[in-house]
Amino acid sequence: MAFLDNSGDIILDAVLTDAGRRRLAQGNGSFRVAKYAFGDDEIDYGSYDPNNASGSAYYDLEILQTPILEAFTNNIASLKSKLITLTNNNLLYLPVIKMNNKVPDFYTSGTNSIGSGSYAVLVDQDTVTEFGGTGKDLGDKYIDGLNGPAFDGVQQAIRFDQGLDTTEISAVFNLDAELTENQYIVQLDNRFGTIVDTDNKTINPSYIDDDNIASYYISTSPLVTPLQANKSDGSSTDSVIAGPRGTKLEFSLLSSITLRTSTFLFDQVGTSATKAVSGVSYQYIDTTVKIQGATTGYQVDAPVRFIKKV
Secondary structure, eight states: EEEETTEEEEEEEEOOHHHHHHHHHHHHSOOOOOOOOOOOOOGGGOOOOTTTTTGGGGGTHHHTTTOOOOOOOOOTSSOBBBOOOOOOOOOOOOOOEEEEOOHHHOOTTTTTTTTSSSSSEEHHHHHHHHHTTTTTSSTTTOOOTTTTTTTTGGGEEEEEEEEEOOOOTTSSSOOGGGGGGOEEEEEETTEEEEEETTOOOOOOSSEEEEEEESOOOOOOTEEEEEOOOSSSOOOOOSSSSSEEEEEEEEEEEOOOOOHOOOOOHHHHHOOOEEEEOOOOEEEEEEEEEEETTTTTTOOOEEEEEOOOOO
């Protein structure tokens, strides 16, 4: 939805989501507007200038004059920053969702020529044998996209922690219930892979849109669990959240059959490369996995690289 101010006339421009358009097209009466969302993606609140020499009327003038995007139907690009309503108006901090590279640590460094600062998913056994393991290019910093996270007892997982990332409030305090994420929405290009839990159980997507983006609504253990303290001061040695903590989301990835058995998608949307020393050729596809909290709407992306030896 977009709010347009055209010479004094107020215009509300609204569009339906993919699910809404699908139900409307069915024509069977199942279409009903039940939920809506507001966002402020266009607004840069850093433009608020309390020191403007022209006076208080000009403090927020730049914000008020910011052009507003028209409503558009691409759900991948719209409403990155959703507005929320909270009953507690005395909050000084809002929770965040942060990628945890401490435990487990399967995130490759930016200097690694194969993984290049992404979660490296090796799509088949030949690729795992070539790049993964002790003394190999990726060492143990990879995800086995063929056998899954429970293979050989190594739980290769992607983890996100949620809570107040500040030292101004002690970690011994509990996070308010209305700020705690108990459900996450995980989105992944369905052509490349699927979500599994750390026990290697496949999670079925809740919905796959017309862009082949699969949405997973995740709320159960072992995927979502409370973040526990393991130190006497209430903090946690394996968490990246400095203050009161909510929950953690932990999952892994399996490569799709298409990536395992052919180079079609690698040829279409991927990149080819060759190892400098050995001359081994490989292809990779860079993508992201989007994680969004269902309660606060906070969103973060995890960089993922699907790799195949050719």
